[in-house]
Amino acid sequence: MFRKEPNTDVAWCALYSRLQNENLLNEEPVQIKQRKRIIPVYWAAACIIALLGTTIFFLYNSDKKSADLLTLQNTENENILVKTLEDGSTVYLTSNASVSYPKSFSGNKREISLKGEALFDVAKNPSKPFLIETEKVTVKVLGTAFKVKSSAEGDFELVVQRGRVRVTEKVNGNSIVVTAGQSVSFIDNHLFKYSNKDSNIFNRYTSKMRFKDETLQNIVHVINQNNDSFVVLKGDLLKASRLNVQFYKNNVNEMTQIISMALNLKREIRQDTIFISQP
Structure with missing residues (x-):
């Protein structure tokens, strides 16, 4: 090669x-x-930014449950580390962020976990939804661009730029759909939706x-x-x-x-x- x-x-x-x-x-x-x-339908993008609770490298997770997962970490202070996943989705990792994902997505869903802050540009595939696991909620991409902030302490905020996102609480299963121009926060173990019109929140990631x-x-x-x-x-x-x-x-x-x-x-x-x- x-x-x-x-x-x-x-x-x-x-x-x-x-x-x-x-x-x-x-x-x-x-x-x-x-x-x-003409952009093919399967490339309709979804962008996500998430903040959770660390030289840059790949490693295999030794935990039995995630033995086949790869973990990508970015510990640089200034740069955004960009990685394209097997399905064509792109991840933009900020400082101290890490993402765990399979080398190849199998089954009927694409599931990853995130720690830190990141922007995702997700390749649309209706038959295989893209799921992001955070500390308190699960984010399901429905074809959209959105920003997420989450921490190990349970703080969570999501802002949708276009399209829609479904956010589900892990404890009680309550879910809420957030559309373009809207935000949702997790406060006192409940999801609250409100308006947000900031259109420049994604610029610093590129x-x-x-x-x-x-x-x-x-x-x-x-x-x-x-x-x-x-x-x-x-x-x-x-x-x-x-x-x-x-x-x-x-x-x-x-x-x-x-x-x-x-x-x-x-x-x-x-x-x-x-x-x-x-x-």
Whole structure:
């Protein structure tokens, strides 16, 4: 399989120096015109942010009940660790957050557990719902984007950006459906729903993204998803190549240049699409 060990820091420094020498740093970034695309139904996204009660690594949980689970942890202070799961759902882990999940989702549901704060972009699959276990409640994704805060002490808050979410209390089984523009909190062992119109709560999760040993295909998918762009990788070997890379408030042009320079790839722009291929 195609595999390289790139130095993305060198690539970024080279790009920055070139932009500085050409007096381009203060200019408006080149905009890639958004293409009107038909998004398949199974990719209707759901985003979640959850806060629960820790170098970045994978490990197998030795507990008998979760012997087949992988745990991904992020103990960095600044960066958001981004990981794409087997079903195509993307996880954005903040500092001190961890998520446990199976290598492959089997059965009739996709179930994970979370500690800390994270944003999820869930691939929609009506026949296999996505469930997130927190300390006091279970969150069922019904095709939506939402923010969750939860702690080991039982504090819980959820804000829906679009679509709807079902939140169920673990103790008594009471559940509530929350829709776009609404929030729900768990106070004194009860769920309370109220209005919330903050539309900027998700922005900080994509401003400092770090990918650890992630496939180039998954990295480009996240870039396209968060920037309304259309970046295309040409070649299956290229898609399967893995990369360690970090982006800090970079636009699409800068991110694709960093990737291309780090892996010594060819990059060209045709109308509203950026193509990346082997030279």
